[in-house]
Amino acid sequence: MIAIKDLHKSYKMGSNVLHVLKGINFNVEEGEMVAIMGSSGSGKSTLLNIVGMLDLLDTGSYTLDGVPIVNLNETKAAKYRNKFLGFIFQSFNLINYKTALENVALPLYYQRVPKKERDEKALQYLTKVGLANWATHLPSELSGGQKQRVAIARALAAQPKVLLADEPTGALDSTTSYEVMQLLQEINDEGKTLLVVTHEEDIANMCKRIVQLKDGIIIEDKKVNQVRASEYV
Amino acid sequence: MIFRRDTWSEILSSVTKNKARTTITVIGVLWGIFIYITLSGAAKGLDNGFERQFERVAMNSMFVWTQQTSVPYKGFKTGRFIQLKLNDVRTLKTKIPEIQYVAPRNAKGVFGGDAPTITKDLKHGKYNVYGDFPVVVKIATKDIYDGGRFLNEEDIKHDRKVCVIGERTQRELFNKNENPVGQFIKIDNSYFQVIGVHKFVQGGGFEDDGDIYIPFTTFRKLYNTGENVGWLAIAAYNDADVIEVEKKVKTVLKDIHSVAQEDERAIGSFNLGEIFNKVQGFSKGLTFLSLVVGIATIFAGVIGIGNILLISVKERTRELGVRRALGATPNEVKGQIILESVFLTLVSGVLGIILGALVLAGINAATQDVTDFPYTNPTVPIPYIVGALLIMIILGTLIGLIPAQRAVSIKPIDALREE
Numbered sequence: 001m002i003a004i005k006d007l008h009k010s011y012k013m014g015s016n017v018l019h020v021l022k023g024i025n026f027n028v029e030e031g032e033m034v035a036i037m038g039s040s041g042s043g044k045s046t047l048l049n050i051v052g053m054l055d056l057l058d059t060g061s062y063t064l065d066g067v068p069i070v071n072l073n074e075t076k077a078a079k080y081r082n083k084f085l086g087f088i089f090q091s092f093n094l095i096n097y098k099t100a101l102e103n104v105a106l107p108l109y110y111q112r113v114p115k116k117e118r119d120e121k122a123l124q125y126l127t128k129v130g131l132a133n134w135a136t137h138l139p140s141e142l143s144g145g146q147k148q149r150v151a152i153a154r155a156l157a158a159q160p161k162v163l164l165a166d167e168p169t170g171a172l173d174s175t176t177s178y179e180v181m182q183l184l185q186e187i188n189d190e191g192k193t194l195l196v197v198t199h200e201e202d203i204a205n206m207c208k209r210i211v212q213l214k215d216g217i218i219i220e221d222k223k224v225n226q227v228r229a230s231e232y233v
Numbered sequence: 234m235i236f237r238r239d240t241w242s243e244i245l246s247s248v249t250k251n252k253a254r255t256t257i258t259v260i261g262v263l264w265g266i267f268i269y270i271t272l273s274g275a276a277k278g279l280d281n282g283f284e285r286q287f288e289r290v291a292m293n294s295m296f297v298w299t300q301q302t303s304v305p306y307k308g309f310k311t312g313r314f315i316q317l318k319l320n321d322v323r324t325l326k327t328k329i330p331e332i333q334y335v336a337p338r339n340a341k342g343v344f345g346g347d348a349p350t351i352t353k354d355l356k357h358g359k360y361n362v363y364g365d366f367p368v369v370v371k372i373a374t375k376d377i378y379d380g381g382r383f384l385n386e387e388d389i390k391h392d393r394k395v396c397v398i399g400e401r402t403q404r405e406l407f408n409k410n411e412n413p414v415g416q417f418i419k420i421d422n423s424y425f426q427v428i429g430v431h432k433f434v435q436g437g438g439f440e441d442d443g444d445i446y447i448p449f450t451t452f453r454k455l456y457n458t459g460e461n462v463g464w465l466a467i468a469a470y471n472d473a474d475v476i477e478v479e480k481k482v483k484t485v486l487k488d489i490h491s492v493a494q495e496d497e498r499a500i501g502s503f504n505l506g507e508i509f510n511k512v513q514g515f516s517k518g519l520t521f522l523s524l525v526v527g528i529a530t531i532f533a534g535v536i537g538i539g540n541i542l543l544i545s546v547k548e549r550t551r552e553l554g555v556r557r558a559l560g561a562t563p564n565e566v567k568g569q570i571i572l573e574s575v576f577l578t579l580v581s582g583v584l585g586i587i588l589g590a591l592v593l594a595g596i597n598a599a600t601q602d603v604t605d606f607p608y609t610n611p612t613v614p615i616p617y618i619v620g621a622l623l624i625m626i627i628l629g630t631l632i633g634l635i636p637a638q639r640a641v642s643i644k645p646i647d648a649l650r651e652e
Contacts, residue, residue, distance in 0.1 A: 054558060054646040074641070075562045082560020093555045093649065097250035110560040115239060158560070 001162060001193050002028040002051060007060035009046055020046045022216040024060070028162075028195065033188040033226070035204035036197045038213035045166060047213065048197045052085055052164045053077045065161050082110050086155030090167035092147040094139040100126060100150045101135040107158035125153040129183060145176035152183060156192075163187065165196045169203055174232075181206045182229035202227070244572050251545070258541045259581035262625065265534030266582045269527025269621055270589025270613055275596070276523040278611030280516040285609050293475040293506040294372045297482055298464035299490075300501050306493035315490045315499060317462040324489060325465075329481045331473035334371045337462040339364035339452050344463075351445065352419040353406040360402055360443045362420060364452025364463075372468045373440075381414045381429025388428075388448040395451075396425040401443040403430050420445065423455060475506030524617070531624060535578055539632030542574055546636040553640050554648025567637040574633025575626055582625045586618060 007024040010017050020043045028034055038044040049055035050062065053072060062069045064084055072080075086107075087093075094103045104122035113121070126132050129149040131142075139147055148168060155163050165184065169177035181203060188194050188208075196207055204210050205227045212220035248255045299315045322335045342348025342361035351360050367384050369375075377383050377397065388395050398406075398413060407413045413427045425447060433442035453459060469478040483500050486492075492499045546553070553566055561569075593611045600608045 049646050052558075054644075054649070074557075075564065078557060078560050078562040078565075081558060087558050089649065093551065093558075095552050095555060098246065102246070106556070107559040109239060109243065110556075110562075110565065112237075112239075115242070154559070 001030045001032070001065055002026070002195075003061075003063040004051075005061045007047075007050065007062065008058045009043075009050060009055070010058060020216055021050075024216075024218060026211065026218065026221075028193060030161075030193055031188070031191050032209060033185070033194040033207045034196065034209045034211060035207035036195065036211050036213060037199060037201075037204050039199065041215075042213040043216045044197050044213045048164055048166055048195065051162075051195060052087060053081050078110075082107060082158060084161045086158060086160040086163045088148070088151050088155050088163065088165035088168045090170040092139070092144075092151045092171070094147055094150055094154075096139050099136050099138055100131060100142065100153075103139070103150055104154045104157050107154060111158060122153070122157055125157050126150070128156070129153045143176075144172050145179055148172065148176075148180050149183060152180070152187070156187065162193045162195060165194065167198055168196060169198070169200065177203065178229045178232040185226070185229055240568070240572065241576075244569060244576055247569070248573055248577060254541065254545055255577065258538050258577050259584065261537030261541075262531065262534035262578050262581035263585040263588070265527075265530040265532070266585030266621060266625070267589045267592075268530045269523075270586055270618075271592050272523035272527050273520065273617055274589065274593040274611040274613045276516065276520040277613065278593075278596070278600075278608045279519060280513075281609040281611070283512050283516055287505075287509050287512070292509045293471065293473060293478075294466065294468040295475065295479050295482070295502055295504040295506065296464055296466055297479075297486065297500060297502045299486075300498055302492055302496055303498035304493040304496040306496070307491050309491060315492060317465060317486070319460045319462055321462065321486060321489055322465070325467070325482060325485055328485050329478065331469045331478045331481070332467055333470045334368050334466075334468040336366050336369040336372055336466040337449065337464075338366075338369065338466055339449065339456075339458055339461070339463040341452075341456060349421045351402065351406065353416075356406050358402075358405055358443075360399070360445050361441070362396075362445045362447060362452070364449040364456075364458070365446050366449050369446075369466060372466045375446075376432035377429040378432060380412065381427075383429055383431070384446060384448050389450050392450045392454055393448055394423060394425045395428045395448065396420065397429040397431055397446040398427055399431055399441070399443045399445065400433050401441070402445060405443075420447070421455070469506070475504055475510075479504050479507075528621075528624065531582075531621060532628065534581070535625065535628040535632050538574055538577055538581075538629065539635055542570065542577075542633060542636040543639060546570065546640045549640075550643060550648045554643070554645045557645035558649060563641040566641050570637035570640050571630055571633035574636070575629040578625045578629030579622070582622060586621075589613075 004024055004026040007021055009021040010019040024047060036044045036047060046055065050057050053069065056072060064080070069080065095106070098106070101119060101122050104125055105118045108118040108121060123132060123135060126135050129152055131146060131149055131153070134142060134146060139150070142150065168184065169180055172180060184194060184196070185206060196203070198204055205224060206229050207224070208226050209221070209223050211218055299317050302309065302311055302313045302315065305311050317337070319337060322337050325335055326332055340361060340363045342359065348359040349362050350357055365384060366389060367386060370383055375383055375397070381397070383397055384395070387393070396418070398418070403413050406418065413430060416427050417424045418427060431446070467482060469475055479502055483502065484494065486500050487494055487496065556566060597611055
């Protein structure tokens with residue numbers, strides 16, 4: 001599903017050049033649930049951003065579902081993001097003046113899905129995350145866990161190939177975190193590929209594979225026995 | 234993109250859910266277009282008002298009278314007084330084809346000299362008396378109250394002793410509810426039958442609401458004026474150049490009366506057409522000024538919209554980042570910002586137009602009965618409104634380009650990091 005070869009990325013910080021990713025080789029098969037771990041500055045977010053086409057790679061190659069991601073301009077990136085990827089952010093990033101339903105329908109709006117169909121689908125995904133009753137509520141009226149579930153529904157709405165989660169539980173307490181992880185596990189069980197960036201050990205252990213990053217290189221890549229989040233809830 | 238219903242509902246939701254921002258933004262342009270509409274409407278009202286003041290008088294008319302000569306000519310010395318004669322009328326009409334009407338007039342009491350004493354039973358007073366031909370109403374309209382009439386050709390032909398009196402004359406000489414038409418009044422020592430009462434209208438020059446009109450022929454018998462004419466009221470055809478006609482009239486009269494052409498004093502004139510043109514120029518200037526001020530205010534308002542959108546783009550960096558992460562292309566984001574700008578401009582513009590129209594209607598209602606102030610029917614021509622709307626759409630688009638460009642100049646990744 002994801003194939004990355006010799007990925008290098010550096011940032012210019014004034015006169016210094018910060019070499020963040022120093023040759024990453026990394027493959028993800030369909031249906032995997034991969035945790036990317038590392039301390040801050042290890043390059044894990046940068047890797048996720050490049051996979052998410054929010055950032056461009058310097059050298060190396062990146063293939064997503066057999067499509068080589070090259071010559072990426074903003075318009076092309078936007079189309080790929082819309083078609084292939086679903087994002088889940090640490091701070092949810094819901095649009096505060098839109099209701100839960102409208103937020104979930106937003107990726108479909110950019111796919112030019114007609115309004116009626118869009119709302120039906122959005123409601124379907126809200127039901128899936130257990131928030132059908134909250135469809136008309138604004139994000140400010142939802143709890144942190146509910147917001148993240150709306151965000152997950154939004155990420156799913158466009159039926160992407162891969163879900164990218166950047167510290168999805170970073171802003172949540174542990175009980176809520178496990179609920180969110182349980183939801184993500186269920187989504188993975190249905191065959192969706194997931195990439196989860198986290199620095200929490202227990203969250204990482206709820207994935208099927210852990211990739212450890214340190215100073216821009218992968219130091220460890222191991223399969224683990226998935227801990228079901230439902231055991232904690 | 235503009236024609237997708239979704240695009241608009243998206244914009245609608247974005248502007249309606251940020252009420253404070255939208256309200257402030259709207260007020261700027263609303264105020265601008267409001268000023269524009271009220272100003273140009275008021276200018277138009279003034280314009281109409283002036284026109285109404287002048288509508289009683291042929292707009293290309295003039296008065297011509299004689300004074301003393303100032304240049305010796307053909308053996309005559311200076312200081313000679315020249316007298317207009319009835320024959321001059323025919324000469325003028327044949328020599329100057331641009332002239333439509335000439336009304337020779339005589340008067341007693343207006344230009345110095347005692348006004349005749351008018352007596353009705355026990356009441357009496359002094360009022361100006363004019364000797365007139367019926368044609369005078371073609372140059373300065375006289376409204377006659379119901380039941381009466383103005384002088385006619387028969388009155389002239391038979392030297393009838395009939396008169397048209399003024400509103401004030403009626404008020405002062407007749408009892409209330411007494412119909413003056415058909416009754417007799419005494420002008421100096423002769424009795425005249427009243428045939429009509431004229432309604433006084435503003436802008437009729439030196440005439441007033443006490444004036445009495447009698448047939449020209451009767452006047453000359455009464456005061457022994459013979460062929461003499463006090464002054465001439467002349468109206469040129471609508472398409473004639475009044476100033477040119479005025480010059481020709483003077484040339485012809487100077488010829489007839491053996492006055493040197495370079496004599497500036499001998500023949501006096503007052504050109505209503507010229508005055509009217511000046512007044513019209515003034516109201517045109519006013520209209521232009523209101524247009525400039527109005528459009529400048531709209532400019533200021535639209536720039537205000539751009540300003541607020543620029544701030545709001547900064548405020549919405551994160552939202553726009555999210556939208557782009559979810560698959561909005563830079564053009565879609567740009568389009569949204571520009572359309573929001575145009576939409577806000579248009580909505581506030583239309584509101585401003587409505588508000589301005591209401592205020593104009595209010596002013597119109599308030600000045601309905603005011604006659605001594607030239608202000609009638611303030612309106613704004615449709616092309617002005619369409620023009621203003623077009624300007625707003627264009628300006629709204631242009632000003633929207635700046636925040637739109639700003640919105641897409643930030644990478645989505647940076648936008649998402651923005652706190």
